Amino acid sequence: MISLYRPASSWLHNHRAGHKLLALCFVSIFIFPLTSLALLLSLLMLCASMYLSLGKDGLAEMRVVVPLWPWFLMMLAFHWYSGEPVAGLVAVVKMVLMILLANLLTLSTRQSDLLSALQQGLTPITWLGFSTRPLALSVSLMIRYIPVLVLLLGQHRQAWRARGGAERRKWLLVVPALIGALRLADHVGESLTARGGVSGFR
Amino acid sequence: MRWFRQEKSRRSALSAVSGAPAIDMRNVVYKRAGKVILDGLSLQLDERRVGIIGDNGSGKSTFARLLNGLLSPDSGTLKVFGIDATQHTASLPQFVGFLFQNPDHQILFPTVLEELAFGLTQLGLKQGDAERLAREYLRAQCRIEWADRPSQSLSEGEKQRLCLWSVLLMKPRLLVLDESFASLDLRSRYDFMAELNRQQQQLLMITHELDLLENFERIVWLHKGSVKADGDAKTVISAYKQYARNGL
Ligand SMILES: Nc1ncnc2c1ncn2[C@@H]1O[C@H](COP(=O)(O)OP(=O)(O)OP(=O)(O)O)[C@@H](O)[C@H]1O
Ligand SMILES: [Mg+2]
Numbered sequence: 203m204i205s206l207y208r209p210a211s212s213w214l215h216n217h218r219a220g221h222k223l224l225a226l227c228f229v230s231i232f233i234f235p236l237t238s239l240a241l242l243l244s245l246l247m248l249c250a251s252m253y254l255s256l257g258k259d260g261l262a263e264m265r266v267v268v269p270l271w272p273w274f275l276m277m278l279a280f281h282w283y284s285g286e287p288v289a290g291l292v293a294v295v296k297m298v299l300m301i302l303l304a305n306l307l308t309l310s311t312r313q314s315d316l317l318s319a320l321q322q323g324l325t326p327i328t329w330l331g332f333s334t335r336p337l338a339l340s341v342s343l344m345i346r347y348i349p350v351l352v353l354l355l356g357q358h359r360q361a362w363r364a365r366g367g368a369e370r371r372k373w374l375l376v377v378p379a380l381i382g383a384l385r386l387a388d389h390v391g392e393s394l395t396a397r398g399g400v401s402g403f404r
Numbered sequence: 405m406r407w408f409r410q411e412k413s414r415r416s417a418l419s420a421v422s423g424a425p426a427i428d429m430r431n432v433v434y435k436r437a438g439k440v441i442l443d444g445l446s447l448q449l450d451e452r453r454v455g456i457i458g459d460n461g462s463g464k465s466t467f468a469r470l471l472n473g474l475l476s477p478d479s480g481t482l483k484v485f486g487i488d489a490t491q492h493t494a495s496l497p498q499f500v501g502f503l504f505q506n507p508d509h510q511i512l513f514p515t516v517l518e519e520l521a522f523g524l525t526q527l528g529l530k531q532g533d534a535e536r537l538a539r540e541y542l543r544a545q546c547r548i549e550w551a552d553r554p555s556q557s558l559s560e561g562e563k564q565r566l567c568l569w570s571v572l573l574m575k576p577r578l579l580v581l582d583e584s585f586a587s588l589d590l591r592s593r594y595d596f597m598a599e600l601n602r603q604q605q606q607l608l609m610i611t612h613e614l615d616l617l618e619n620f621e622r623i624v625w626l627h628k629g630s631v632k633a634d635g636d637a638k639t640v641i642s643a644y645k646q647y648a649r650n651g652l
Contacts, residue, residue, distance in 0.1 A: 207514040209552055314518045318531055389509035396472055396502040402526035403498050
């Protein structure tokens, strides 16, 4: 399995998973309604400096968003077409920012710490008689596999180019990428089921 | 919401029926898209090591997937350690560990320790206890330095070993391997086989590599979804080789 977790330790690694998760939630809620391009761009710079602070080749970790550029282009084109080019830019910068922030969490947090944090955070649902484990496990796996899916898209592009696929018809890659994603979901699901599913054997 | 409710039925703790054979299959039919894939299989398997052989598409993987609840039979009865597989599908993995062909499809967690600990937390252990046990296990295997390695950084053979250990840590009674050797080089295969032979668990192994099965107590040859031959290793393997060379 492709992993974007960096075992190296940084100041970010040393923070509690729960705190990081909470911070990510709040920051996302704050960013979501923003419409000022200038503000978003400065936040992006801020985010980049956080990557930089991770140490050697910290900045290189930002490349996770690169394979997504066709989608960004599509968003831009769509907004351009509807006469709101700036809104397009805002949407793209916002998305890049959110992905980069989420990636900061995944690369500095062990999967099981994230899982425990989620399980703790979900405690209120136990008051309704539900168990936290299934939901926490599903969500933590989802968070973990988002960057993997992005990477998958990039791999298809390489395979396409290796076989001499025309750059212009790259949009055709959406189909194998989607199939790849479904297959990945299948494998994750099977592996999980084979070891007791989201609820385990308790 | 569905899996919340399923949760309740999973909870009912089950114990294996003592003295029941590992696998008791009667007239099991499995269909997919209108096609009969397993055609009324009846088998009682309780030997320590059972090998399953047969052509591509003969139904071996389908058979294996029935055993730990990844699939359910359309008709017939299937009991695994005395437990009705159609009723308690979700409990089967507790008794039957499954090793996939491709370790990349099995490994869920980014580091070795987490992958090993996961199965233990599935059994109800706290994360901390699970990680401690996993560490001890790694130490016993003389691989403690793997603990914090990204699972992705392991070689194919090492990954497959990680998968095996994660399953063994859950102490299943039966271990099912579906061509789990395909990506290993010859030396790793023999190493891996030797490790398997050291285990206490019952073993059900699907493979195209007949010489790995030489010492197995029993071999079943599946052909087009039915049992073509069933018996000791020597007889069944030579019959299969004969068929492979000359046809039926
Ligand atoms: N999801 C599916 N939909 C339709 N047919 C399927 C599906 N899964 C398996 N089959 C068919 O069932 C038959 C048995 O498949 P199975 O994977 O069990 O064979 P196998 O013995 O494991 O083969 P191999 O040695 O190639 O792994 C094949 O003909 C296959 O095409
Ligand atoms: Mg198969």
